[in-house]
Amino acid sequence: MKFMRIGPVGAERPVLFDDTNHFDLSGITADIDAAFLAADPVGRVRAAGPLPLLDVTGERIGAPIARPGAVLCIGQNYSAHAAESGVAPPDEPILFHKSPNTVVGPYDQVLVPRGSTRTDWEVELAVVIGSRARYLDSPAEALAHVAGYAVTNDVSERDYQFADPGGQWSKGKSCETFNPLGPWLVTPDEVGDPQALRLRSWVNGEPRQDSRTVDMIFDVAYLIWHLSQFTVLEPGDVLNTGTPQGVALSGRFPYLAAGDVMETEIDGLGRQRNVLAPA
Numbered sequence: 001m002k003f004m005r006i007g008p009v010g011a012e013r014p015v016l017f018d019d020t021n022h023f024d025l026s027g028i029t030a031d032i033d034a035a036f037l038a039a040d041p042v043g044r045v046r047a048a049g050p051l052p053l054l055d056v057t058g059e060r061i062g063a064p065i066a067r068p069g070a071v072l073c074i075g076q077n078y079s080a081h082a083a084e085s086g087v088a089p090p091d092e093p094i095l096f097h098k099s100p101n102t103v104v105g106p107y108d109q110v111l112v113p114r115g116s117t118r119t120d121w122e123v124e125l126a127v128v129i130g131s132r133a134r135y136l137d138s139p140a141e142a143l144a145h146v147a148g149y150a151v152t153n154d155v156s157e158r159d160y161q162f163a164d165p166g167g168q169w170s171k172g173k174s175c176e177t178f179n180p181l182g183p184w185l186v187t188p189d190e191v192g193d194p195q196a197l198r199l200r201s202w203v204n205g206e207p208r209q210d211s212r213t214v215d216m217i218f219d220v221a222y223l224i225w226h227l228s229q230f231t232v233l234e235p236g237d238v239l240n241t242g243t244p245q246g247v248a249l250s251g252r253f254p255y256l257a258a259g260d261v262m263e264t265e266i267d268g269l270g271r272q273r274n275v276l277a278p279a
Helices: 041-047 079-084 139-145 158-162 220-228
Strands: 002-006 013-017 022-024 071-075 094-098 110-112 123-129 146-153 198-203 206-212 238-240 261-266 270-278
Touching: 123 198, 123 220, 123 261, 139 146, 139 220, 146 261, 146 270, 220 238
Parallel strands: 071 238, 110 270
Antiparallel strands: 002 013, 013 022, 071 094, 123 146, 123 238, 198 206, 198 261, 261 270
């Protein structure tokens, strides 16, 4: 299934999309939120019977989940991206956090911070947690805790991330609008193997990133298991799993500026398009 949230900011409606039609889920849940994701959303939708059709023409598409409790992110999780960043592949996952209020819709404006000269794009696979994960015994248990997958863009400001005093990754990741998400939350049964997906990005129509999730250093199951040893993952939490090579940090491309257009896409999970504007 593909879950969506459609409508103005703060007034989005829960929607089911079947690749052709949109259906109103408001009779089942008030929102695509932690409570809905933790309570067998697929089973509830199937048990509900026929759903009302919606005409969403011209309406805004919001992030496919309500504001998450946490946005956990993994740095340098593709070997080629670590290399272009000038560092050795990590021995264990690098964890940082983004503020949950960075999450915006897949077509919303992204704001270049005031004074920024190094705003960067990062297409990533987002994993949305569906049930509490705490001290899992092994990675084999991990994928049972996934509610679904989505396209995410871990937009970054590299000066804020790396400049003095240095090492403050969340500073360069938590600027407003820095996490477009969606358009859909796709349930695991429809996605299949999360390590068999193609990720791509473009800036102003020119290709930037083109890779596959099989190239992750730490796969999705390992990441969930590993993080559960250090923190409790809750329903509705978002895990950004790292970006492949092809970002501006590589030195091969210019950084983003107001007026630029970012596009990101993952097989089966949809495509984003965000226009940059000044904050």
